[in-house]
Each structure stands twice: as C-alpha cells, then as structure tokens.
Amino acid sequence: MNLTDRIYVAVHVVLTVLVWVRHDRVEHWPGYVVWNLGAIAAITALAHKRGDGRGWRFAHDWLPVLLFTTVFEEVSFLALTLRAGWQNEHLIAFESLLFPVPPMEWLHLHAQDWLVEFLEFGYFTFYPLYPVVGGLFWIWSERPPFVGAFRRLTDALSVGYVICYSTYLLFPTRSPANLAGVQQIGSAHAGLFQHLVRGIQNHAGIHGNAFPSAHIMLAFVVLTFAYRYLPRVAPWLLFPVLLMCVGAIYDGYHYASDVAVGAMVGIVVAPTFLPQKPRP
Numbered sequence: 295m296n297l298t299d300r301i302y303v304a305v306h307v308v309l310t311v312l313v314w315v316r317h318d319r320v321e322h323w324p325g326y327v328v329w330n331l332g333a334i335a336a337i338t339a340l341a342h343k344r345g346d347g348r349g350w351r352f353a354h355d356w357l358p359v360l361l362f363t364t365v366f367e368e369v370s371f372l373a374l375t376l377r378a379g380w381q382n383e384h385l386i387a388f389e390s391l392l393f394p395v396p397p398m399e400w401l402h403l404h405a406q407d408w409l410v411e412f413l414e415f416g417y418f419t420f421y422p423l424y425p426v427v428g429g430l431f432w433i434w435s436e437r438p439p440f441v442g443a444f445r446r447l448t449d450a451l452s453v454g455y456v457i458c459y460s461t462y463l464l465f466p467t468r469s470p471a472n473l474a475g476v477q478q479i480g481s482a483h484a485g486l487f488q489h490l491v492r493g494i495q496n497h498a499g500i501h502g503n504a505f506p507s508a509h510i511m512l513a514f515v516v517l518t519f520a521y522r523y524l525p526r527v528a529p530w531l532l533f534p535v536l537l538m539c540v541g542a543i544y545d546g547y548h549y550a551s552d553v554a555v556g557a558m559v560g561i562v563v564a565p566t567f568l569p570q571k572p573r574p
C-alpha cells in the first residue's frame with residue numbers, strides 16, 4: 295500500500311469508530327458502517343491487484359478521486375457528531391475585526407456582471423483541475439521529469455484532505471449561503487459559467503465543510519505541483535485559481551477565512567511532497 299491507501303484506510307476506520315460510538319446522533323448509521331468497510335475492502339483489493347496490468351493500475355491510482363468526494367460528503371453528514379452546533383459565529387466575529395463590510399457583501403455591491411462571469415469561470419475550473427493535471431502526470435509517469443509526480447501529488451492531496459476532514463469534525467461550519475438558508479448567493483443575471491456552477495452545486499452541494507476550503511486547498515496543491523513540473527503552464531493556472539478564491543466568496547460558498555486557510559494548507563502541504571531540486 296502507498297501513503298494514500300494507508301491514509302484512506304485509516305480515515306474509514308476512524309469514521310467507522312466515530313459512527314459506532316455516536317450512533318445515537320447519526321441517522322441510518324449502519325449504512326455508513328457498511329460503506330466504510332466496503333471502501334476499506336476496495337482500497338485493499340486494488341492495492342493488491344495494481345500490478346496485474348494497466349487497467350488495474352488505473353483503477354487503483356484513480357480511486358482517490360472517488361474517495362476525496364465520498365469521504366468529504368460523509369464527513370458533512372457527521373459534522374455535528376462531536377460538537378453540538380455550528381461554529382460560524384467565531385469566523386464572523388474574526389472577519390468583522392478585519393473588514394468593515396463582509397467580503398461577500400462588498401463584492402455584491404461592487405462586482406459588475408462581466409466580472410462575476412469571470413469569477414464563475416474561475417470557480418468552475420476546480421472541477422477539471424486535478425483530473426487534467428494529474429492525468430498528464432499519470433500518462434507521462436514513465437518520462438524521467440515526471441517519475442513519481444502523480445503519486446506525490448495524490449499523496450499531498452490526501453494529507454491536505456485529512457487536515458480539512460479533521461477540522462470539519464472538530465470545528466464544524468457552514469457556508470454563508472447555507473447559513474442564510476439557500477444553496478448559493480449569486481448574481482441575478484447569471485451567465486454560462488454561473489449556470490454550470492449552480493447546476494453542479496444544486497445537485498452536489500452540502501451543508502457543512504466550509505472551514506477551511508478543501509476546494510481551495512486542492513487548487514493550491516495542484517498549482518504548486520504545476521509550477522514545479524509544468525512551469526510554462528502554471529502561470530496560466532494561477533489566474534483561474536485566484537478567480538476561484540474570489541468566486542467562492544462571492545457565491546457564498548465560503549468566508550474569506552475559509553479561502554485563506556484553505557490556500558495556506560495547500561501551500562504548506564504541497565512543498566513537503568515535492569522532490570528536492572538537485573544542486574548545481
């Protein structure tokens with residue numbers, strides 16, 4: 295098993311224990327236990343079979359894409375198993391010390407429709423970011439400059455997600471939009487990318503997991519790896535990632551604190567998995 299395999303086996307074990315111990319607070323708790331045991335079995339089986347051909351290796355190496363999402367969703371349903379209530383008031387109080395007007399409100403007062411569409415484009419780039427960059431690393435995994443790049447990237451993301459999952463359970467928060475009782479807070483004149491983002495969020499959006507932003511964490515981990523392995527492409531990724539940060543605040547998916555700490559997690563975690571450059 296590689297590091298990501300071990301991380302997600304441990305994550306599912308911990309979640310199973312949490313569900314078992316706090317089952318009085320978890321609706322349909324036996325289903326979570328079965329799901330977690332099934333995930334552990336799948337990770338173990340694919341780790342064993344990955345050497346039996348390219349198809350098995352692909353299934354094993356890309357299983358984390360599914361696990362990133364399924365564990366993220368499960369944690370959102372377990373958000374209040376350890377704490378009795380949402381902790382948003384602390385973020386709101388902190389940001390009130392920094393900003394005379396909440397950043398989301400300021401953006402809605404000043405952002406023109408054309409700028410909003412750029413922000414939505416930036417947020418939308420989250421969805422293909424890891425599959426495209428990680429896909430290139432995986433396809434080129436036998437080329438000397440990219441040996442180990444895919445595994446290092448996925449391991450870095452797994453560690454980043456564990457930091458986020460742990461915070462969601464210990465310090466559960468909802469997005470500003472969820473706190474207001476809506477899925478997202480957007481422009482009245484939605485463009486193409488805002489329609490696309492709303493469509494995805496309306497079907498996949500969750501009620502918790504706001505602080506820190508795992509979306510932004512992933513974006514900065516991938517961006518850091520891109521600067522190391524794809525230096526000509528990386529500057530083109532920086533622009534949509536910055537738009538993603540602002541768009542997440544504009545749409546009410548995150549507070550500015552969520553975005554800043556998510557970026558910080560990504561920036562701190564990613565370099566620890568990058569190989570050291572040879573000395574000249």
